[in-house]
Amino acid sequence: MTPLRVHALLSARPATAVLGAGARIIPPLAWDVLLVAALGVATLPAVAAEPAAVAVSLGLLLPLIWRRRSPWTVFGAVAAAAFAQWLLGYQLPAEISLLVALYTVAAYTTRQRLLIACLVMEGGILLACQRWASEQHLLSTAVALSALAAAAASLGANTRALRERAAQLQRERDQQARLAVAEERSRITREMHDIVTHNLSVMVALADSAPYARSADTSSAALRQISETGRQALTDMRRSLHLLRTDEPEAQRHPLPGMAELEGLAEQMRRAGLPTRLEIRGDPTPVPVAAQLTVYRLVQEALTNTLKHTPRGTRAHIRIHCLTDTDTVTVDVTDDGPPRQKADAASGLGIRSMRDRVAAHGGTLRAGPLPSGGWQVAARLDLGREADVVV
Structure with missing residues (x-):
């Protein structure tokens, strides 16, 4: 045998x-x-x-x-x-x-x-x-x-x-499956935090300003903006959670926000009482979808913090620079509000969420007070690692 x-x-x-x-x-x-x-x-x-x-x-x-x-x-x-x-x-x-x-x-x-x-x-x-x-x-x-x-x-x-x-x-x-679940849970948590915190902050600011409107038209406009912001929040939540809903028709799924939606975000903040200026240098078209979503969320979180922690009259300035020759994108969001305590402002979930998003692209993030007053969020994304990022 x-x-x-x-x-x-x-x-x-x-x-x-x-x-x-x-x-x-x-x-x-x-x-x-x-x-x-x-x-x-x-x-x-x-x-x-x-x-x-x-x-x-x-x-x-x-x-x-x-x-x-x-x-x-x-x-x-x-x-x-x-x-x-x-x-x-x-x-x-x-x-x-x-x-x-x-x-x-x-x-x-x-x-x-x-x-x-x-x-x-x-x-x-x-x-x-x-x-x-x-x-x-x-x-x-x-x-x-x-x-x-x-x-x-x-x-x-x-x-x-x-x-x-x-x-x-x-x-x-x-x-690996457990790590993937944890990563997905962390991603959804970041998305939910950014969406809910931003839209609720805008709605609160609009609601606070409505009683002081000088005319019925201004008050009605604020109420309409509150309604539109609420609907936008619901739409963003459905979009972020669509992967968890296997029975949702494809037609109801919406594209993720990117740099093209930054002007709409800035306009929304202006209506909420935060004068916001947007400056984009370079061509954002080659920037991958994952990086564009990260840029959008960074700007959204930075503006939300400014809206929440500064008095009315504070101004915000957004600078986006797309460096195609080095495959990098820089994001700089500053405001001229009064000084804020760095330890208090940097300890929340929003700052940790921004750090996680930037780290996924092999980038760096700085969030802190400016020497001349105000607050700055500065990030640099390395697009060369985009292949490793999952939206």
């Missing part, structure tokens, strides 16, 4: 490619019962005339039914039956079970136990050769049987290594 046939026999188990992906139609114990039955059919007829030989053969074969559950104990039982066979002087075809048991020890137990099993197996081979092999064939017989034992042990060890590798890959895949 060649080592390849031995391996095919020893590793008998359901083929998932045939039975279906991940399916185990027949449990391992049933496969081992079938293995023992097949070995019994192949070996018992040769010794059917001798009841003692049949009993010893059954002692060699039957323990294999539990080989996966207790491989070390099964090997000991089979080895004991083989020693009884040697004492009785029988040469039985069922001694192939020794290779099966050795394979199982290699595949399911530790290396230390495999070494002990190999030593026991080699001792049995020497005893068998001393008793049944002729002097001229003693060495060749011992080498052949040792080679079979080594093949069974090697195949079992390889099976164990493949199983351990598969388990490691499964753990790594699970870990």
Whole structure:
């Protein structure tokens, strides 16, 4: 019996490619019962005339039914039956079970136990050769049987290594899945924070200014702007959460905001009472979608903080510079409001969100007070790492 046939026999188990992906139609114990039955059919007829030989053969074969559950104990039982066979002087075809048991020890137990099993197996081979092999064939017989034992042990060890590798890959895949879920949760949290905080801040500012309007038309305009801002917030939330809604029609999904929407954002802030000037240098067209979304959210968060933490009359200035020759985009948002405490202003979720967005592009962010007064948010995005960013 060649080592390849031995391996095919020893590793008998359901083929998932045939039975279906991940399916185990027949449990391992049933496969081992079938293995023992097949070995019994192949070996018992040769010794059917001798009841003692049949009993010893059954002692060699039957323990294999539990080989996966207790491989070390099964090997000991089979080895004991083989020693009884040697004492009785029988040469039985069922001694192939020794290779099966050795394979199982290699595949399911530790290396230390495999070494002990190999030593026991080699001792049995020497005893068998001393008793049944002729002097001229003693060495060749011992080498052949040792080679079979080594093949069974090697195949079992390889099976164990493949199983351990598969388990490691499964753990790594699970870990990557958990990291992906955490990253997606963090992304959605940033989006929700930016959307809700910005739009609510604008609505509050408009609502505060409405009672002081000098005319009914001005008051009505403020109320309409509040309504439009609320609707825009709902639209942005649906857009950000569309990946979580598998039943949402594609037509209801909206493109993510980019640098083209900055003018609309600046106009919204002007209506909320924050005079805002926008300056874009360079061509923003080649800037990838992920980077454009980051620029938009940085400007949105910076203007929201200015609207929340500065008095009316404060002015904001947005400068965007697209450097196509160096694949970078710089963002600078400043205001001329009164001094703010850096520790207090930089400790919120908004600043952490901005840092996370910029870090995803391999960029840098500075957020803090200006020496001459006011506040500055300055960021530099490296578009060369855009391929690593997932929107």
